[in-house]
Amino acid sequence: xxxxxxxxxxxxxxxxxxxxxxxxxxxxxxxxxxxxxxxxxxxxxxxxxxxxxxxxxxxxxxxxxxxxxxxxxxxxxxxxxxxxxxxxxxxxxxxxxxxxxxxxxxxxxxxxxxxxxxxxxxxxxxxxxxxxxxxxxxxxxxxxxxxxxxxxxxxxxxxxxxxxxxxxxxxxxxxxxxxxxxxxxxxxxxxxxxxxxxxxxxxxxxxxxxxxxxxxxxxxxxxxxxxxxxxxxxxxxxxxxxxxxxxxxxxxxxxxxxxxxxxxxxxxxxxxxxxxxxxxxxxxxxxxxxxxxxxxxxxxxxxxxxx
Numbered sequence: 001x002x003x004x005x006x007x008x009x010x011x012x013x014x015x016x017x018x019x020x021x022x023x024x025x026x027x028x029x030x031x032x033x034x035x036x037x038x039x040x041x042x043x044x045x046x047x048x049x050x051x052x053x054x055x056x057x058x059x060x061x062x063x064x065x066x067x068x069x070x071x072x073x074x075x076x077x078x079x080x081x082x083x084x085x086x087x088x089x090x091x092x093x094x095x096x097x098x099x100x101x102x103x104x105x106x107x108x109x110x111x112x113x114x115x116x117x118x119x120x121x122x123x124x125x126x127x128x129x130x131x132x133x134x135x136x137x138x139x140x141x142x143x144x145x146x147x148x149x150x151x152x153x154x155x156x157x158x159x160x161x162x163x164x165x166x167x168x169x170x171x172x173x174x175x176x177x178x179x180x181x182x183x184x185x186x187x188x189x190x191x192x193x194x195x196x197x198x199x200x201x202x203x204x205x206x207x208x209x210x211x212x213x214x215x216x217x218x219x220x221x222x223x224x225x226x227x228x229x230x231x232x233x234x235x236x237x238x239x240x241x242x243x244x245x246x247x248x249x250x251x252x253x254x255x256x257x258x259x260x261x262x263x264x265x266x267x268x269x270x271x272x273x274x275x276x277x278x279x280x281x282x283x284x285x286x287x288x289x290x291x292x293x294x295x296x297x298x299x300x301x302x303x304x305x306x307x
Contacts, residue, residue: 003015003063006090008087010083011083013087015036015056016036017054018046019043021052024302025096028053028100028104029099029100029101029108029287030055030061032208033174033175035062035192036057036062042294051298054093056084056087059079059080061195062195073204074222075205075208077106077107077110077226077229081109081111095117095119097119099124099286099294101124101284101286105124106131108124109128112236113235116236116237121305122235123240123294125241126242127241130270133213147249154205154206155210178284179283235272240297244281244289246281246283
């Protein structure tokens, strides 16, 4: 995959590109605390099957930078979705099939909900990733809350200072917690950790985790979109939901004869064209840990509805 940059109204977006420029477009989207390198293996496999693959860094990550110092360093979901549409516009892509998890899966779901004409298909980790603050502020069971310790840590000035001072060790701890069965090596982590050197990384991350819990205002330019998202709009695109059974952020319940089964169930009620819900091995970084499963999901969508 080749590294490129394209300008949108708000951002200079860094992205990987591979494959046939005349083929159907596949957009691969990373989550937090990862970067576009999480999409390289799946991207190469898709390119070999004729897809035109694009894998951008999200705002505040790696080479994706803000064009103006006056732009709010927002991490809210409407901003991520709007960035994705602007990215498509800048590359003259009318329609694409998206695969994403965590922040990237949320961006893809936002585009599928608000700009359905741009989405040929959707592959998303853990179901419907659009959230409501009213739901987020409700406490969960203690073990579930403990799994999300960093979300609450980032709410405080101490947490923001900790992220700035201990960026790499803090995020590596989150990464290892998110994927407890993955033997993460230094080279893989260091390749991604360069994305944290973006000057706006901390600001975007802190805003994201404060805004979703109602602890920070959003960027006014996204207020109308956030209002539309608050109705939990349905997603009509053909959808494959992948559930990573070793995700360290999910509550687990031991089931006789199978310790890997989770008591957590994805929200699929808002998908009107659900093709499949599939459990796969691996932890939180869906595309990086399950590249072949992601490619299989693209094949399934192509078989069912065409590319």
